[in-house]
Amino acid sequence: MKPHPASISDIAKALGVAPSTVSRALRDHPDISPATRNRVKEFAARVNYRPNALALGLKHQRSMTIGIVIPELVHFFFSSVLSGIEEVAYSKGYRVMICQSADDLKREALNVQALLDHQVDGMLISISKSTVEYGHLFRIVDREIPVVFFDRVCDEIDSDRVLTDDFEAARAITSHLLQGSRKRILHLAAPQHLAIGRERYHGYLRALQDHEADTADELVIHCDTPDKVRELREHILNLAPSIDGVFAVNDITAITAMHLLQDAGYAVPEQIGIAGFGDDPISGMIRPGLTTVEQKGYDMGKSAVTMLLERLELPEKEVPSRLEVFPATLKIRDSSRKP
Amino acid sequence: MKPHPASISDIAKALGVAPSTVSRALRDHPDISPATRNRVKEFAARVNYRPNALALGLKHQRSMTIGIVIPELVHFFFSSVLSGIEEVAYSKGYRVMICQSADDLKREALNVQALLDHQVDGMLISISKSTVEYGHLFRIVDREIPVVFFDRVCDEIDSDRVLTDDFEAARAITSHLLQGSRKRILHLAAPQHLAIGRERYHGYLRALQDHEADTADELVIHCDTPDKVRELREHILNLAPSIDGVFAVNDITAITAMHLLQDAGYAVPEQIGIAGFGDDPISGMIRPGLTTVEQKGYDMGKSAVTMLLERLELPEKEVPSRLEVFPATLKIRDSSRKP
DNA sequence: TTGAAAGCGCTAACAC
DNA sequence: GTGTTAGCGCTTTCAA
Numbered sequence: 001m002k003p004h005p006a007s008i009s010d011i012a013k014a015l016g017v018a019p020s021t022v023s024r025a026l027r028d029h030p031d032i033s034p035a036t037r038n039r040v041k042e043f044a045a046r047v048n049y050r051p052n053a054l055a056l057g058l059k060h061q062r063s064m065t066i067g068i069v070i071p072e073l074v075h076f077f078f079s080s081v082l083s084g085i086e087e088v089a090y091s092k093g094y095r096v097m098i099c100q101s102a103d104d105l106k107r108e109a110l111n112v113q114a115l116l117d118h119q120v121d122g123m124l125i126s127i128s129k130s131t132v133e134y135g136h137l138f139r140i141v142d143r144e145i146p147v148v149f150f151d152r153v154c155d156e157i158d159s160d161r162v163l164t165d166d167f168e169a170a171r172a173i174t175s176h177l178l179q180g181s182r183k184r185i186l187h188l189a190a191p192q193h194l195a196i197g198r199e200r201y202h203g204y205l206r207a208l209q210d211h212e213a214d215t216a217d218e219l220v221i222h223c224d225t226p227d228k229v230r231e232l233r234e235h236i237l238n239l240a241p242s243i244d245g246v247f248a249v250n251d252i253t254a255i256t257a258m259h260l261l262q263d264a265g266y267a268v269p270e271q272i273g274i275a276g277f278g279d280d281p282i283s284g285m286i287r288p289g290l291t292t293v294e295q296k297g298y299d300m301g302k303s304a305v306t307m308l309l310e311r312l313e314l315p316e317k318e319v320p321s322r323l324e325v326f327p328a329t330l331k332i333r334d335s336s337r338k339p
Numbered sequence: 340m341k342p343h344p345a346s347i348s349d350i351a352k353a354l355g356v357a358p359s360t361v362s363r364a365l366r367d368h369p370d371i372s373p374a375t376r377n378r379v380k381e382f383a384a385r386v387n388y389r390p391n392a393l394a395l396g397l398k399h400q401r402s403m404t405i406g407i408v409i410p411e412l413v414h415f416f417f418s419s420v421l422s423g424i425e426e427v428a429y430s431k432g433y434r435v436m437i438c439q440s441a442d443d444l445k446r447e448a449l450n451v452q453a454l455l456d457h458q459v460d461g462m463l464i465s466i467s468k469s470t471v472e473y474g475h476l477f478r479i480v481d482r483e484i485p486v487v488f489f490d491r492v493c494d495e496i497d498s499d500r501v502l503t504d505d506f507e508a509a510r511a512i513t514s515h516l517l518q519g520s521r522k523r524i525l526h527l528a529a530p531q532h533l534a535i536g537r538e539r540y541h542g543y544l545r546a547l548q549d550h551e552a553d554t555a556d557e558l559v560i561h562c563d564t565p566d567k568v569r570e571l572r573e574h575i576l577n578l579a580p581s582i583d584g585v586f587a588v589n590d591i592t593a594i595t596a597m598h599l600l601q602d603a604g605y606a607v608p609e610q611i612g613i614a615g616f617g618d619d620p621i622s623g624m625i626r627p628g629l630t631t632v633e634q635k636g637y638d639m640g641k642s643a644v645t646m647l648l649e650r651l652e653l654p655e656k657e658v659p660s661r662l663e664v665f666p667a668t669l670k671i672r673d674s675s676r677k678p
Numbered sequence: 679t680t681g682a683a684a685g686c687g688c689t690a691a692c693a694c
Numbered sequence: 695g696t697g698t699t700a701g702c703g704c705t706t707t708c709a710a
Contacts, residue, residue, distance in 0.1 A: 363689090
């Protein structure tokens with residue numbers, strides 16, 4: 001049988017005092033005499049006493065745990081956000097429970113429910129690509145559990161958000177692609193029901209308008225993963241002769257497209273300039289380096305938990321929803337050099 | 340104030356029955372009459388009843404939560420292991436608590452303690468680079484909490500492990516580098532107090548011996564991160580004229596070294612062949628592609644949780660510690676083509 | 679300064 | 695077939 005870790009009442013029995021006395025002694029309650037306090041503390045240290053977080057959570061209605069739901073752990077952006085979250089959360093005594101939705105609405109809903117069941121004190125969420133229905137998210141606010149959305153936010157819910165200035169970033173990087181003689185930029189876009197998809201598309205569009213470039217619809221295709229690039233291979237190669245630039249909604253898609261075009265004989269950046277989004281470390285390591293938008297995942301993560309923890313620390317205060325927008329910084333590399 | 344979610348006793352009161360009846364009805368206890376069972380279930384569904392995982396955990400001494408401690412979330416290998424873990428754990432009704440040690444012994448120890456405090460049912464651990472003292476790990480086995488170590492295992496503790504066949508992988512890839520006329524291979528090694536460091540070094544050494552290549556000590560340097568490569572820049576460049584191959588303990592280090600050498604005018608693979616370890620996605624995307632060893636992180640993760648869950652499901656059974664070794668598969672790419 | 683008792687939400691042994 | 699009670703580990707009134 002398991003060596004039961006010492007509980008408060010074990011200590012109380014051993015010392016011939018009441019559990020409440022032990023409890024008070026351990027948390028330095030002023031009423032307790034120094035003598036008993038020391039006696040309790042010493043004994044507790046000797047038997048390696050540790051408070052049971054489950055019991056504490058049940059008692060205080062506060063689990064000191066925050067729930068996180070993201071699409072995919074293995075993407076650099078998300079793992080760096082997570083890293084930032086974990087860093088801050090731990091330093092403040094919170095633990096994190098992490099779930100992946102795998103970009104699936106049903107799993108996202110199950111994850112949210114599981115986290116609610118575990119009585120998380122708050123949640124940090126980046127919604128899945130297939131999240132077109134928000135019942136599970138409303139359930140969180142119904143229970144008045146604070147949520148902060150990051151990157152892939154849910155516009156239908158009034159809550160704190162942390163995001164990148166997607167519109168401006170997309171506008172700036174498309175504008176940069178158009179600096180030379182380029183006129184026809186292919187946009188590999190994210191689903192338009194996601195705010196990031198819309199914002200980046202509209203930023204792209206604005207840049208085209210500003211430069212009086214070609215805004216043909218055929219230049220925008222829904223394609224946001226390497227797999228999609230391979231699937232749309234023929235389609236992209238058919239367009240290739242008529243384009244001189246590509247702006248993809250993320251880096252790995254941009255790189256996959258770049259390789260596709262290079263393998264088909266196009267010179268990058270001479271014939272076609274390429275730009276991505278996110279500044280995945282890979283982008284600085286390939287040759288030519290991929291021009292992209294820096295997205296400070298780690299800092300966004302820290303910022304998102306910080307917002308959340310503030311709400312947790314002062315639950316009464318009716319603070320209106322806050323929006324934090326991280327400015328976009330272009331990372332210009334060789335893939336977009338002027339033609 | 341918060342809208343308190345319905346509890347079993349709330350339901351009991353509303354329906355005029357005892358809490359135990361509600362509890363039994365909800366879990367389909369045979370004693371309960373179909374009539375009351377339905378009445379309870381319907382009402383529970385209507386008020387959106389959900390069991391409180393904290394209370395359950397406290398009651399059953401079983402939190403349905405597993406703790407994970409890894410060095411760094413943002414490394415592809417670890418995030419893919421995690422992804423595999425999460426996948427299986429969730430499907431079996433377990434949640435995961437994740438901590439990063441940041442390769443720091445003290446943080447690792449704090450993390451382990453925090454997870455114990457949270458009454459995790461088991462742990463999955465990959466130890467930090469600076470873990471040279473194991474008190475915190477022994478505390479886990481003292482409490483008879485099952486642990487599975489993966490990749491960076493702790494030899495001093497008798498427990499389940501999941502790892503790559505590091506020795507054989509290192510031997511094979513070094514041997515591959517030596518196929519042509521290569522004779523002097525630089526090894527960028529991990530710390531030797533880590534089993535993976537030792538195994539990969541010894542595999543490298545064995546290959547050198549098999550091929551009667553140069554086994555000079557100066558050809559082995561402790562260098563396992565891009566930062567270390569930059570720090571040891573001069574040292575590596577001094578060695579460069581005399582070497583014709585590099586085997587690094589991980590891919591990003593290999594790539595950083597490759598770029599360093601290329602920038603200094605060395606041709607890869609013509610003058611110097613390069614190989615890494617881990618098959619980070621980046622390795623297939625750079626040109627020349629990096630020759631490396633496939634490390635099935637996702638599968639290792641699944642395998643590790645599966646072992647752990649087996650122990651959790653049959654705690655009495657005295658199963659001896661198991662060791663699962665994933666075979667090494669070489670990924671030969673252009674960075675190591677025969678000279 | 680300390681103790682006794684109740685309760686957080688849930689279940690299980692024991693009544694009836 | 696259902697209710698009563700105790701208890702998981704902890705804190706917190708209230709009483710002494």
